[in-house]
Amino acid sequence: MKPKRLLALFWTLFLAHGSLAQEHDHHAHHNMSVSDSGMVMYENKTTLPRGCDQISEDIELTIHAGAKYAENTPGMTFGMSQHEVRAPGCSRLTITFINEDQVRHQWMVHGLPKYLYSAGMFHLEAMAGRQVTGTFIVPPDDRTYLVHCDMAQHMEKGMKGQLVIGRGSGNLWSVRGVSDAFNRAPYLPDTTWPLAALALLLVAGVVTRLRR
Numbered sequence: 600m601k602p603k604r605l606l607a608l609f610w611t612l613f614l615a616h617g618s619l620a621q622e623h624d625h626h627a628h629h630n631m632s633v634s635d636s637g638m639v640m641y642e643n644k645t646t647l648p649r650g651c652d653q654i655s656e657d658i659e660l661t662i663h664a665g666a667k668y669a670e671n672t673p674g675m676t677f678g679m680s681q682h683e684v685r686a687p688g689c690s691r692l693t694i695t696f697i698n699e700d701q702v703r704h705q706w707m708v709h710g711l712p713k714y715l716y717s718a719g720m721f722h723l724e725a726m727a728g729r730q731v732t733g734t735f736i737v738p739p740d741d742r743t744y745l746v747h748c749d750m751a752q753h754m755e756k757g758m759k760g761q762l763v764i765g766r767g768s769g770n771l772w773s774v775r776g777v778s779d780a781f782n783r784a785p786y787l788p789d790t791t792w793p794l795a796a797l798a799l800l801l802v803a804g805v806v807t808r809l810r811r
């Protein structure tokens with residue numbers, strides 16, 4: 600073999616080894632398990648979050664995803680069997696995520712503490728027509744976490760939800776069955792529109808009187 604070719608071969612082997620090692624590292628880092636059915640990332644069955652002395656409750660839930668769950672909602676393409684999950688602080692949630700569609704779907708929780716969930720996430724991904732099950736333990740604090748499917752446009756098309764721990768920290772906007780589709784302007788008090796209507800009636804009344 601010519602030296603140049605030999606060098607090329609060495610390089611190929613070297614690079615292949617490097618990418619394999621990286622792949623391995625990647626898996627370990629993200630605590631990921633992959634199967635034909637999909638993927639579970641950042642699973643945590645045993646490590647208690649800070650501020651938890653023990654598991655407060657073991658909760659098992661089955662959540663379905665699919666176009667079927669958007670049938671009665673105009674403008675939406677996808678949906679879930681439930682868009683809100685409520686659980687007490689320090690509970691351990693085991694979620695079985697069943698995908699009834701012919702495209703991939705995810706059930707991702709964001710904003711979890713990074714000392715325990717390295718990207719602040721818990722992530723289930725089910726291939727078309729498949730189901731995956733994963734477990735995680737939530738922190739003690741009252742907080743509302745975003746749950747969504749991160750496939751392109753799926754959240755906008757209906758796959759947005761929330762995980763409410765304890766009393767939560769307020770509803771997220773545009774969660775089906777929970778909150779309005781648009782973020783309400785927070786600077787307008789609830790009485791703004793009734794007051795505006797009253798003002799309009801008064802003006803109308805004055806105008807009518809002046810015309811008499």
Ligand SMILES: [Cu+2]
Nearest residue numbers: 704705748753
């Ligand atoms: Cu999806």
